[in-house]
Amino acid sequence: MNDKLRKIFVIVLLTLMLIISTTNYYGIKGIDNLAYVVALGLDVGENEALKLSLQISIPNSGEAGSSSSSQSSSVVIDSIECPSISSGISLFNSYLGKEVNLSHCKVLVISEKLASQGVSEFIYTLTNDMHFRTDSNIIISKCEAKAYLEYSAPLLDKVSARYYEIAPNSSEYTGYTESVTCNKFFSAITDSFSQPTAILGSVNFGNTQSLVSDASSDSSYYTAGQTPFSGEPSVENMGLAVFDGDTLIGELNGFESICHLIVSNNLKNAQIRIPSPIEELDYIDLYIELEKDTKNTVYLVNGSPYIITNPKITAKMQSMNGNINLKDDAIIAQIEQSTKEFLEKHITDYLYKTAKDLGADVDSFGLYGLKYFSTTAEWEEYNWLHHYKDAFFEVNLDVNLRSSYLLVDTAEERNEVLQ
Amino acid sequence: MLGTASILNCLYILALVLIFTILIIKLFKNFLGLDIIDISEYLGGKFLKILIGILCIGYLIMEAAFLTRMFSKNLLLVYFDNYPIAFIILLFLFVAVVANLFDKKSIIKSNTIIVPITLISILFTVIFVVDLFRIERPLPIFGNGADKIFLIGASNIFAFNGLFFLFFLSPMLEKKENISKIAFASVLICGLFLLFAIAILVYSFSDIYSISRISPIYFIIVNSNLSAFLERPEILFIFIWALALMSFISVAVMFCLEIWKKLSHSKEAKSLAGAVCAIIFVVSMLIDNVFTLEAIANAFYKYGTLVLVFGIFTLLLIGANVKKKLGGKIDE
Numbered sequence: 001m002n003d004k005l006r007k008i009f010v011i012v013l014l015t016l017m018l019i020i021s022t023t024n025y026y027g028i029k030g031i032d033n034l035a036y037v038v039a040l041g042l043d044v045g046e047n048e049a050l051k052l053s054l055q056i057s058i059p060n061s062g063e064a065g066s067s068s069s070s071q072s073s074s075v076v077i078d079s080i081e082c083p084s085i086s087s088g089i090s091l092f093n094s095y096l097g098k099e100v101n102l103s104h105c106k107v108l109v110i111s112e113k114l115a116s117q118g119v120s121e122f123i124y125t126l127t128n129d130m131h132f133r134t135d136s137n138i139i140i141s142k143c144e145a146k147a148y149l150e151y152s153a154p155l156l157d158k159v160s161a162r163y164y165e166i167a168p169n170s171s172e173y174t175g176y177t178e179s180v181t182c183n184k185f186f187s188a189i190t191d192s193f194s195q196p197t198a199i200l201g202s203v204n205f206g207n208t209q210s211l212v213s214d215a216s217s218d219s220s221y222y223t224a225g226q227t228p229f230s231g232e233p234s235v236e237n238m239g240l241a242v243f244d245g246d247t248l249i250g251e252l253n254g255f256e257s258i259c260h261l262i263v264s265n266n267l268k269n270a271q272i273r274i275p276s277p278i279e280e281l282d283y284i285d286l287y288i289e290l291e292k293d294t295k296n297t298v299y300l301v302n303g304s305p306y307i308i309t310n311p312k313i314t315a316k317m318q319s320m321n322g323n324i325n326l327k328d329d330a331i332i333a334q335i336e337q338s339t340k341e342f343l344e345k346h347i348t349d350y351l352y353k354t355a356k357d358l359g360a361d362v363d364s365f366g367l368y369g370l371k372y373f374s375t376t377a378e379w380e381e382y383n384w385l386h387h388y389k390d391a392f393f394e395v396n397l398d399v400n401l402r403s404s405y406l407l408v409d410t411a412e413e414r415n416e417v418l419q
Numbered sequence: 420m421l422g423t424a425s426i427l428n429c430l431y432i433l434a435l436v437l438i439f440t441i442l443i444i445k446l447f448k449n450f451l452g453l454d455i456i457d458i459s460e461y462l463g464g465k466f467l468k469i470l471i472g473i474l475c476i477g478y479l480i481m482e483a484a485f486l487t488r489m490f491s492k493n494l495l496l497v498y499f500d501n502y503p504i505a506f507i508i509l510l511f512l513f514v515a516v517v518a519n520l521f522d523k524k525s526i527i528k529s530n531t532i533i534v535p536i537t538l539i540s541i542l543f544t545v546i547f548v549v550d551l552f553r554i555e556r557p558l559p560i561f562g563n564g565a566d567k568i569f570l571i572g573a574s575n576i577f578a579f580n581g582l583f584f585l586f587f588l589s590p591m592l593e594k595k596e597n598i599s600k601i602a603f604a605s606v607l608i609c610g611l612f613l614l615f616a617i618a619i620l621v622y623s624f625s626d627i628y629s630i631s632r633i634s635p636i637y638f639i640i641v642n643s644n645l646s647a648f649l650e651r652p653e654i655l656f657i658f659i660w661a662l663a664l665m666s667f668i669s670v671a672v673m674f675c676l677e678i679w680k681k682l683s684h685s686k687e688a689k690s691l692a693g694a695v696c697a698i699i700f701v702v703s704m705l706i707d708n709v710f711t712l713e714a715i716a717n718a719f720y721k722y723g724t725l726v727l728v729f730g731i732f733t734l735l736l737i738g739a740n741v742k743k744k745l746g747g748k749i750d751e
Contacts, residue, residue, distance in 0.1 A: 006520055013517070130496055135646050183642050191625050370558035376423060379559050 035098040039152070039164055041109040041145030042122060045081040050114075052088035053079035053146040054100065079146050085125050103131040106164035108138050108182060109145040109201070112241075112248060120246035123186050134183035137164070140241035140248060142202035142224055151203045152235045170237070175261050175270025176254035177237050189246050193366025193384050197260070200224045200239040200251055223253045242360050250358045252350070259350035262311045262343075264363045265294040271318065274342040277334040285318040286339060291400055298368040305384075305391040307365050309347070312398045315339060332401050339399045351393040361388045424562025428572040429617050433610040436579045439729065440606050443585065444599045446736035449743050451595040455586035455732055456681050462739045471735070472682040476675050478583070478727055480695065483671040484702035485716035487511050490664050492709060493633055494657065508703055511665055512696040518669040519676060519692035526669045533666045540659045541612055544619060544636075547643035551623040577724040581609055586732050587674060672696060 041053035055077050080095070082088030092100045108126065110119055126132045141148040152164075171177045177199050188196035202224035222228075223239040240252040240260060252260060261267035269289050276284045291312040299306040317335070354362055366384040373379040450458055456475070460468035491507040499507065518526050561568065585605070589598050620635055624642070637653060645652035675695045676688040706712040 010517055010520060013513070017513075130500070133646070134642060187625055193625075367553060367555040367558075370555055373559040375559050375561045376563050 033099055034101040035092075035096050036104045037100055037102050038104060039107045039109060039149050040102070040105050041079070041111075041141075041149045042085070042114055043079075043111045043145045044114045044117070048081040049083050050085070050088060051079050051081050051146065052085060052092075053077060053109075053149055054092060055149045055152075056096075056100075057104070077146070077149050085122055101131055102126075102129060103133065105132060105136050108136055109141050109148050110138070110198075111145045112140055112142050114145075115140050115198075115241065115243075115248035118246045119243075119248075120189060123182065123189060123246070126182065127186050132182075134186065135181045137199060138180055138182050138185045139199045139201040139237065142200065147203050148201055148235055151233050171257075171261075172268040173270075174254075175258040175267055177240060177257050178261060178266060180240075189243075191364075191366075192380065193361070193370065194364035195245070195360035195362050195385065196243040197240040197252075197362045198243070199237050200241045201235055201237045203233055204236045205233045221253050221255050223251055240362075242354070242358050242362055244358075244360055249360060252353075252362075255346065256350045256353070259343075259347045260362060262290065262313070263294060263296070263309050263347060263351070265290065272339075272343070274339050276319075277338040278331055283319070284335060284338075286315040286401075287318055288313050288315045290314070291398075296363075296365060296368050298365055300369065300372055303387065303390075305365065305369060305387060306394075307351070307368075307391055308394045308396065309351070310396045310398070311343075311347070313339070313343065313400070315399055315401045317401065336399045336401050339401070340397050343399070344395045344397045347395045347397065348393060351391075351395070355388055355391045355393070359385075359389045361385060365391070423557050423559055423621070424568045424572075425617050425621050426557050426614070427560065427562070428568045428575060429610075429614050431568060431572065432576045432578065433606075433614065435573060435576050436582070436606055436610065437603075439576075439733075440582070440585075440602050443582075443733070443736065444602055446733075446740055447589065447598060449740055450589070450736075451598070452589055454588070454590050454681075455735060456678060457590075458739045459735050462735060462742055467735075469682055471731070472678050474727060474731070475583075475678050478723055479671045479675050480699055480702060481719055481723065482580070483668050484699045485712070485719060486664065487668060487699065488703035488706075488712060489716060490660070491703075492712075493637070494661070496633065497637075497653070497657070505700075505704065508700060511661075511668055512700055514665040515668040515672045515699075516692045516696050518665075519672050520689055523673050523677075526666075526673055530666050530670065533662050537659055537663045538608075538612060540656055541616060541619075541636075544639055544643060544645075544656075545615070547645040548619055548623045548639060550644065551642075553622065553625075556623075556625055557621045574721060574725060576729065577721045578613060579606065579609060580720060580724040580728060581605065583724070583728050584670075584674065586728075587677070668696075668699070672699075 035054075036057045037054050038057045039055035041055070043051040043053065045051040058076065078092070078095070080088050080091050082091055089100045089102075108122075110122070127134060139148070169179055171179050178197065180196075180198050185196045185198055188194050200223060204224075204227055224236055227236055227238060238254050238257075240257050241248055242250045242252060255272075258267065258270045258272065261270070267288075267290050269287060271285060271287050273283050273285050276282055291314040294309060294311040296310070297308045299308075315336075351363075354360055361384070365388070369384055370379065373382065450461075453461070456468055456472050459471040487508050488504075491504050491511070494507055495502060495504055518529070585598075585602050588601065589595060592598060592601070616636065619639055623639070637656075640653045640656050643652070649655070672692055672695050676691060679685075679691060680688040706715060
C-alpha cells in the first residue's frame with residue numbers, strides 16, 4: 001500500500017468511526033428505560049427471607065411543585081417480599097416495567113430486626129454490584145425500613161436524592177451520629193482490628209416529649225426516635241448502631257457518638273452541656289471541636305490491652321448570663337477543669353461500655369496494637385477482637401476554652417465599681 | 420499472599436531489579452547497538468535467531484491480547500453491560516493498526532504525552548485518598564512471614580515485565596551508550612510508581628488483603644474523596660487508562676513488526692500491522708470464561724516473564740559474552 005492510498009484508507013476509516021460514534025445505538029439505556037433508586041430498604045419478610053423496599057425517583061417531578069404530604073412527590077416507594085436482593089430487584093424490574101438502577105442510590109436502610117440476624121450477605125452482594133455506589137450511607141432503622149423510607153421527608157429539599165446526600169452529614173455539626181458509608185462498613189466487617197458501626201435512625205412520631213426527664217438533661221443523651229419533637233412524624237438519625245462482625249449487638253446514644261468521634265479522631269463540631277463551676281449558671285453549653293488529632297496508644301499488659309487516649313479539645317462558650325467575666329483566668333480555668341472532668345468521665349464510661357458491655361472495638365484501637373506482632377499469623381492467634389473485652393483505659397483530656405461568641409464580659413461595669 | 424508486607428516486598432523486588440539491570444547493562448557493554456535478536460544470531464546462528472524472534476513475537480502478542488481482553492472485560496462490566504466484547508477489543512486494535520501504519524516516531528511521540536498523563540493520574544489519586552491514610556495499616560510488618568516476602572515473593576519481580584523492551588532498545592538509540600541511563604531511569608520510575616500504587620492501597624484500605632477485586636486502582640478511585648466533587652470520577656481515569664492501553668498495544672505491535680522485519684530481512688513490515696492485530700484479536704477471544712482467563716493471564720505474566728526476560732534473555736547475553744571472550748567476532 002503506498003502512502004497516498006494508506007492516507008485515504010485511514011481518513012475513510014476515521015470518518016466512518018466519527019459518523020458511527022455520533023449515531024444513537026438502538027439498545028442504549030436512558031432515563032426512559034431505567035428506574036433510579038434513591039434509597040433501598042431491607043426488612044425481615046413475612047413469607048420470604050427479605051422484604052425489599054425501594055424509593056424510586058420520578059424524573060423531573062422535583063419541579064412539579066409543593067406537596068401537602070410530608071413525603072416528597074418526586075418519589076414512589078414500593079416493597080416486595082423476596083429471597084434475596086438480586087431476585088427482589090428482578091421482580092421489581094418486572095413489576096415496574098423499567099430496569100431498576102442503583103447507580104443513584106444514596107442510602108441503604110436496614111431494619112434493626114434484620115441487622116440483628118446478620119447483614120454480611122447483603123453488604124457483600126451490594127458491594128459486588130457494579131451500579132451500587134459504596135459511598136452510600138448505611139442506616140440501621142429502629143423501625144421498619146419501609147416506614148423509614150416512607151417518613152423520610154425532605155421538607156427543606158425538593159429532591160430526595162439530594163436530601164439523602166445532605167442529611168447524614170448533620171453529624172459534622174452535631175456529632176450525634178457519624179456519616180458511615182457502605183465501603184467503611186464493609187471494610188470494618190472484614191477487618192481483624194475493628195468492628196463496624198452504622199448510623200442509627202428511626203421515625204419520630206412526635207409523641208416523645210414525655211421522655212424529657214428534667215431541664216438539666218442534655219439533649220444528646222437520646223437515641224434515634226426519642227428526641228422530644230412535636231409535629232408531623234419524621235425520620236431522625238441519632239446515635240450509632242454497633243455490630244459484632246455483621247450482627248447488630250447494641251447502640252450508642254447521641255452523646256456516646258460524640259465520645260466515639262472524639263476518640264476515633266473524627267469529630268468536626270458538637271455541642272455539649274456541662275455542670276457549671278460558676279454560680280451564675282447552672283449548666284454551660286459549649287461548642288467543641290478537636291484541637292489536634294487524638295493520640296491513642298495501646299500497650300499489652302499481661303496479654304490484655306491497656307489503652308491510653310489523649311484528646312485535645314477546643315471549646316467555645318455558648319451559654320451566657322449577667323455577671324460573667326471571661327477575661328478572668330480563674331473562671332476560664334474552672335470551666336476548663338469542669339469540662340475536662342465531665343468529658344473524661346463520659347469518655348471513660350463510653351470506652352468501658354464498648355469493651356465490657358458490647359465487646360466491640362468500634363474505635364479501631366486494634367490498629368495501634370498491630371505493632372506488637374511481626375506476622376499476621378501471630379496477630380490472628382492473639383485475636384484482638386476477643387481480647388478487647390479485657391481492655392482497660394486511661395483518658396487524658398486537654399481542654400482549651402478559646403473564646404465565647406459575641407459577649408466576653410458581662411460584669412465589666414460592676415468590676416470597675418468594685419475597683 | 421504477602422498481606423501487609425506488600426510494601427516491603429515491593430522494595431525488595433525493586434532492589435533485585437536494580438541489581439538485574441546492572442548485570443544486563445554490563446553484559447550489553449560488548450554488544451552496543453545490537454538487540455537480543457542480533458545477539459541470539461551471534462550466539463547460535465539463524466536457528467536461534469528465529470526461535471528467539473518467534474518467542475518474542477508470541478510473548479508480545481499474548482501480553483497485548485490478555486491485557487486488551489482483561490481491560491475490555493472490566494470496561495464492559497462497568498459501563499457497557501451486555502454489549503459484545505469484540506467491539507471494544509476491535510476499537511483498541513484498530514487504533515494500534517492505524518498508529519503502526521504511520522511512522523513509529525508517531526507512536527513514540529504520542530507515548531511521550533500519554534505516559535506522563537497516566538503517571539500524573541496516579542499521583543492525582545493520592546490527593547483524594549490521603550485522608551484515609553493510616554500509618555499503622557501495613558502492620559504486622561512481615562505479613563504472612565519473611566519466607567513469603569524474600570523467597571516466594573522474589574518471583575514478583577515479574578511486575579517489571581517492561582524490562583522486555585530494554586533488550587530491544589539499543590539499536591533504536593542515537594547515542595548507544597545512553598542505554599544504561601535509560602535503563603536505570605525506566606526501572607526507577609517504574610519501581611517508584613509501583614511502590615506508589617501499592618502504598619496508596621496498603622495505607623488507605625485494610626480489606627484489600629481479604630478481598631480480591633477486579634481492579635485495585637479502580638477500587639481506589641471509586642472509594643476516594645473524588646466522588647465528593649465528581650459523580651463518576653472513574654470515567655476520567657478509565658479514559659486515561661484506555662489511552663494508555665491503546666498506546667501499549669501500539670508499542671507491542673510496533674516491536675512485533677520490528678522483530679519480524681529482522682527475521683524476514685524485509686525492508687518494510689507496516690502492512691503486517693493488521694495481521695498482527697488480527698492474531699491479537701483471536702488470542703484475546705480464545706478463552707471465554709473470565710476466571711480461567713484471569714488464571715491463565717496471571718500465570719503467563721508471571722512465568723512467561725520470569726522464563727523469557729529473566730531467564731532466556733540473560734542466558735543468551737551471558738552465552739554471547741562468553742563466546743566473545745573466547746574470540747568470537749561480531750558481524751557488522
